[in-house]
Amino acid sequence: MxxxxxxxxxxxxxxxxxxxxxxxxxxxxxxxxxxxxxxxxxxxxxxxxxxxxxxxxxxxxxxxxxxxxxxxxxxxxxxxxxxxxxxxxxxxxxxxxxxxxxxxxxxxxxxxxGPERPDDVLESVQDEDRVRDALQVLPADQLRVLQLSFFDGRSHSEIADELEIPLGTVKSRVRLAMARLRETLGEGV
The missing domain is CATH 1.10.1740.10 (RNA polymerase sigma factor, region 2, helix turn helix motif)
Incomplete structure (x- = not known):
């Protein structure tokens, strides 16, 4: 110009x-x-x-x-x-x-x-079942941001863009979901 x-x-x-x-x-x-x-x-x-x-x-x-x-x-x-x-x-x-x-x-x-011990395999399956059950009690909006964040490896800003919601909302949903999971599963989460 x-x-x-x-x-x-x-x-x-x-x-x-x-x-x-x-x-x-x-x-x-x-x-x-x-x-x-x-x-x-x-x-x-x-x-x-x-x-x-x-x-x-x-x-x-x-x-x-x-x-x-x-x-x-x-x-x-x-x-x-x-x-x-x-x-x-x-x-x-x-x-x-x-x-x-x-x-x-x-x-x-x-x-x-090394090979996994049978007790470890059983404990792992039981833990997975507990987590799966705990995830089912989450509201759909919180579950969705957890899936995108932890399972798909997306950043919070990528999630905000994809879901067309504010970044602060994404962070709040993750925080609330994690608090609910801790409450359901105990402090180990």
């Missing part, structure tokens, strides 16, 4: 997002991408993210903008704030997912190999 004196003018991100939301305007997306991708990458790298991961998250951020442009509310936040918040949340989600993977690898490395 040319400004006065031939200088490149900063695009109006709110207008670009509106164009993307209303008519899936590819030119608006290209402008938004060209302007924000390097800035998001730099922002993430200044926060300690590797160059490769920062580039991936920058691209993922702008794809979220493309898919979720109609959810942008200019009265709630500026376009840049909205975009950088998406990037920050994606970085946090990626960190948590990586930490979970590292935890599983560590757990698998520590777990001894």
């Amino acid at each position: 040319q400004g006065e004196g031939g200088a490149v003018a900063e695009p109006d991100p709110a207008e670009l997002i509106t164009a993307i939301a209303s008519r899936k305007d590819r030119e608006a997306f290209v402008s938004l991408f060209e302007f924000y991708a390097p800035r998001i990458k730099g922002f993430l790298m200044r926060g300690g993210t590797s160059e490769e991961l920062a580039e991936d998250i920058a691209q993922e951020t702008l794809l979220v903008v493309w898919r979720k442009a109609e959810t942008y509310k200019p009265e709630k936040a500026g376009a840049s704030t909205w975009i950088f918040t998406i990037a920050r949340n994606l970085r946090i989600d990626r960190s948590r997912r990586d930490a979970r993977k590292r935890g599983h690898i560590l757990y698998e490395a520590v777990e001894p190999d």
Whole structure:
């Protein structure tokens, strides 16, 4: 975009997002991408993210903008704030997912190999039955967020996007469900 004196003018991100939301305007997306991708990458790298991961998250951020442009509310936040918040949340989600993977690898490395004792198998089956029964008493909305979080490995923000509910609601449902499970199963949960 040319400004006065031939200088490149900063695009109006709110207008670009509106164009993307209303008519899936590819030119608006290209402008938004060209302007924000390097800035998001730099922002993430200044926060300690590797160059490769920062580039991936920058691209993922702008794809979220493309898919979720109609959810942008200019009265709630500026376009840049909205975009950088998406990037920050994606970085946090990626960190948590990586930490979970590292935890599983560590757990698998520590777990001894060998045949299971019959008593252990029976106890495991009984525990599974108790958990299954406890899950059935949960309200459907709480059960759904637990399934997405623990069984599907989704982050809270991914669940909020998928169910189209606020992030705080997802967190509250998980907390309430876990409290009910603790009450039903005992403190070992």
